[in-house]
Amino acid sequence: MSWLSDNYEKVTLGAAVTALVALGYISFKNKGDQANAFILPNPKQNNEVSVDSLPDIESSKVSMYMEHRINQADLDGRKVDLFTGIILFSKRDDPKNPVDLLKSDPVHAGIPNTWWMEHDLDPGYANAPDRDPDRDGFVNREEFEAETDPNDEKDYPEPVSKLKALSVDTDQVHLKPREVSGEGRQTLFDLQSKSSRGYNKTPEPVGVGDVITFKRPLMQKRFKFADLDRRRNANGVIDIIWVIEDLQPNKKGTQYRFDKRGDLDGHPGRTLGIMDSKAKLVLEALDEGDKPFEIDENTYFSLPYDEGAARKPYLLKSIDLNKMTIIVEYQDKEGNKLEHVMPFLKKK
Numbered sequence: 001m002s003w004l005s006d007n008y009e010k011v012t013l014g015a016a017v018t019a020l021v022a023l024g025y026i027s028f029k030n031k032g033d034q035a036n037a038f039i040l041p042n043p044k045q046n047n048e049v050s051v052d053s054l055p056d057i058e059s060s061k062v063s064m065y066m067e068h069r070i071n072q073a074d075l076d077g078r079k080v081d082l083f084t085g086i087i088l089f090s091k092r093d094d095p096k097n098p099v100d101l102l103k104s105d106p107v108h109a110g111i112p113n114t115w116w117m118e119h120d121l122d123p124g125y126a127n128a129p130d131r132d133p134d135r136d137g138f139v140n141r142e143e144f145e146a147e148t149d150p151n152d153e154k155d156y157p158e159p160v161s162k163l164k165a166l167s168v169d170t171d172q173v174h175l176k177p178r179e180v181s182g183e184g185r186q187t188l189f190d191l192q193s194k195s196s197r198g199y200n201k202t203p204e205p206v207g208v209g210d211v212i213t214f215k216r217p218l219m220q221k222r223f224k225f226a227d228l229d230r231r232r233n234a235n236g237v238i239d240i241i242w243v244i245e246d247l248q249p250n251k252k253g254t255q256y257r258f259d260k261r262g263d264l265d266g267h268p269g270r271t272l273g274i275m276d277s278k279a280k281l282v283l284e285a286l287d288e289g290d291k292p293f294e295i296d297e298n299t300y301f302s303l304p305y306d307e308g309a310a311r312k313p314y315l316l317k318s319i320d321l322n323k324m325t326i327i328v329e330y331q332d333k334e335g336n337k338l339e340h341v342m343p344f345l346k347k348k
Contacts, residue, residue, distance in 0.1 A: 073348030137285025174273035
């Protein structure tokens with residue numbers, strides 16, 4: 001074996017001893033420095049208690065608990081918007097000179113400028129009076145005239161003003177008496193509906209005061225034989241007049257006078273009968289423009305139309321076939337009776 005192999009442990013041991021001696025020397029050499037390293041200088045007491053900007057901080061803290069209000073300025077009776085000021089407009093042909101609505105002439109004839117300001121509406125459009133901001137079917141001018149809120153769809157003018165007539169259907173009924181006995185006190189009646197070309201007749205004589213009961217459903221118990229009367233005709237002959245009372249709800253109590261030819265009293269020689277008219281209407285507002293409805297003459301109804309409505313304040317008072325007009329009667333807020341007249345076109 002080599003010398004290195006035999007003396008390896010000795011060499012290693014010798015190297016370790018040499019290293020330890022060297023380390024001890026270094027430690028001994030730096031002992032003073034190590035002692036000085038753990039000696040801290042005595043701290044100096046800080047007697048300064050003031051803090052920069054302390055008054056400002058205290059003032060801010062107090063301000064946080066205070067109530068702050070910004071008082072809106074007032075100019076000519078108007079509250080000034082603190083961010084944009086007073087709204088001004090300008091004329092198209094004079095854009096450099098602003099127009100103060102409160103002091104200028106009405107932008108749209110008939111509507112004060114203050115009305116636009118009160119309802120926060122822009123009068124700067126040429127068609128501003130014809131605009132409908134709440135989309136209830138009534139334009140600004142109509143809302144102004146009715147003193148309603150143009151921004152509230154539930155506050156609108158009288159709806160009957162937007163009621164239009166589309167058409168009228170009329171059925172004419174002829175009632176012809178046939179005397180049996182007692183100078184007409186026992187009478188048979190024949191009935192004909194001109195439009196439906198329906199026929200009907202009583203199976204047995206009807207007495208004064210009795211309801212006229214026909215064989216078929218057509219107006220089977222609509223009329224009452226109310227009374228008999230007399231009339232001298234153009235030839236000096238006394239004619240019997242049959243007084244017939246209508247029992248239909250919308251015409252209840254209406255009386256018609258027929259002679260033996262079936263002509264209405266006062267219209268001799270004319271084939272006039274009992275007229276039943278029905279109008280087709282539509283409300284061009286409140287989203288009802290595509291919902292036409294039919295109403296019989298002398299019938300109450302609601303607007304918007306609801307067949308089952310508990311309150312029906314509008315009356316289709318009359319349908320004039322000669323003047324081609326329909327009259328609807330209603331009451332205003334003060335209880336005054338008013339009429340709304342609508343023209344209509346006959347069906348071709």
